[in-house]
Amino acid sequence: MTHRGARMLRVEGLARVEGEGALRVGVEGGTVTDVELQIYEPPRFFEALLRGRAHTEPPDLTARICGICPVAYQMSACRAVEDACGVAVSGPIADLRRLLYCGEWIESHALHVHLLHAPDFLGLDDAVALARADRASVERGLRIKQAGNALVERIGGRAIHPVNVRLGGFHRAPDRAELAGLVPALRKALDDALETAAWVGGFDYPDDRGDQPFLALSDPAHYAIDAGTPTVLRADGREARPFPLTEFEQRVVETQVSYSTALRSTLDGERHLTGPLARYAVNGRQLSAPALDAARAAGLGDIREGEVCRNPYRSIGVRAVETVYALGEALRIIEAYRPPPRPYEPVPARAGTGRGATEAPRGLLYHRYRLDADGLIEDACIVPPTAQNQGAIEDDLRRIAQAGLDLPDEALTRCCERAVRNHDPCISCSTHFLDLTVERK
Numbered sequence: 001m002t003h004r005g006a007r008m009l010r011v012e013g014l015a016r017v018e019g020e021g022a023l024r025v026g027v028e029g030g031t032v033t034d035v036e037l038q039i040y041e042p043p044r045f046f047e048a049l050l051r052g053r054a055h056t057e058p059p060d061l062t063a064r065i066c067g068i069c070p071v072a073y074q075m076s077a078c079r080a081v082e083d084a085c086g087v088a089v090s091g092p093i094a095d096l097r098r099l100l101y102c103g104e105w106i107e108s109h110a111l112h113v114h115l116l117h118a119p120d121f122l123g124l125d126d127a128v129a130l131a132r133a134d135r136a137s138v139e140r141g142l143r144i145k146q147a148g149n150a151l152v153e154r155i156g157g158r159a160i161h162p163v164n165v166r167l168g169g170f171h172r173a174p175d176r177a178e179l180a181g182l183v184p185a186l187r188k189a190l191d192d193a194l195e196t197a198a199w200v201g202g203f204d205y206p207d208d209r210g211d212q213p214f215l216a217l218s219d220p221a222h223y224a225i226d227a228g229t230p231t232v233l234r235a236d237g238r239e240a241r242p243f244p245l246t247e248f249e250q251r252v253v254e255t256q257v258s259y260s261t262a263l264r265s266t267l268d269g270e271r272h273l274t275g276p277l278a279r280y281a282v283n284g285r286q287l288s289a290p291a292l293d294a295a296r297a298a299g300l301g302d303i304r305e306g307e308v309c310r311n312p313y314r315s316i317g318v319r320a321v322e323t324v325y326a327l328g329e330a331l332r333i334i335e336a337y338r339p340p341p342r343p344y345e346p347v348p349a350r351a352g353t354g355r356g357a358t359e360a361p362r363g364l365l366y367h368r369y370r371l372d373a374d375g376l377i378e379d380a381c382i383v384p385p386t387a388q389n390q391g392a393i394e395d396d397l398r399r400i401a402q403a404g405l406d407l408p409d410e411a412l413t414r415c416c417e418r419a420v421r422n423h424d425p426c427i428s429c430s431t432h433f434l435d436l437t438v439e440r441k
Helices: 046-050 058-065 070-084 091-121 127-133 135-156 176-180 183-201 245-251 276-286 289-297 312-336 385-403 409-421
Strands: 019-028 031-039 214-218 229-233 252-255 264-267 352-360 363-371 377-383 432-440
Touching: 019 385, 019 409, 031 385, 046 058, 046 377, 058 070, 058 363, 058 377, 070 091, 070 352, 070 363, 091 127, 091 135, 091 183, 091 312, 091 409, 127 135, 135 183, 135 312, 183 289, 183 312, 214 276, 214 352, 214 363, 229 245, 229 276, 245 252, 245 352, 245 363, 245 377, 264 385, 276 289, 276 312, 276 363, 289 312, 363 385, 385 409
Parallel strands: 019 432
Antiparallel strands: 019 031, 214 229, 252 264, 352 363, 363 377
């Protein structure tokens, strides 16, 4: 509404973004001067809750941070504690971990692409409206998600907050027949995912470009999911440069801002972006042939020819491509799988500090634990991807709000909502609200 020369836009309840937040945009003399993405939910203090707990407990406790990406928290926690205890997991157990993580990528990406993000490109309010307009596309997305859920449930014991994961591996390893039973649904889901990549390739995308440095894990063996080395790709396209995980907290620095209860991160003093766009830019050449074909169908060009995508709106295309890759990886791992002699490697307690990082669907997730000689946790640090991306989201909102100042209130509000959803932020696992305020002076 407009009142006494001030313009104020409010979104009382923004669906399709998790958690509670507000957005304040200040405008003076036709210029956007201030953008604040405000997170006002109370902190949940997981790092403090972990102190004094046994070194075996983080995989179960941290899984409760997120109901959509619990595997990401479990795998990062396992890697960090195992690093502190001098244990490296390999062979079939490591393959099972990657397979479990593929399941999470599949279900999370399918949810975001089909139900949370696609309506923005089709002029629809939500997935219910999409189901009325294009029932087949929603059903296709649900089939893909169901295949991912089944994979997580079969290996993890249940689809949400898996209970079969433990330090060193799993409480129980599935046999070949159990995994083979998933193959028909995964193959169907792969066909569906290829169709989805072509579907999103037909969307009308705004012409936009972010200039934040990318941060993603890289792994010489394959497209990084469950392990890797932090790697930076600068906005000017300079060669990707890795750095040791031991330097993460010196390079990625968290600070508090007055208008938000969430910490903000910078990379070498700059706002940065992690997640699908970053992974694709850093590691895209390692994608499978079907995934590279899907990237072309999705309108991302050929990454092997150096076509790096920096348009945040096209993150939906990268998610579609990563879904194709994850389904192919799942089928490959199942085909080669042989049950391990035992489902886990022993991880005896010892004093030390360990670090672990994996690629959650929304981006790089870092854990660090310091243990005493009895294996009790003395200190914990968890840096989730959305906290890292909040600054980049504000940058996007600043550009988009500036370009849309002449739009009516409702249209500008929708543009800002859409910009936030590009990044699939996981503000929390509770209700879904975003208040948008534009103040003009």
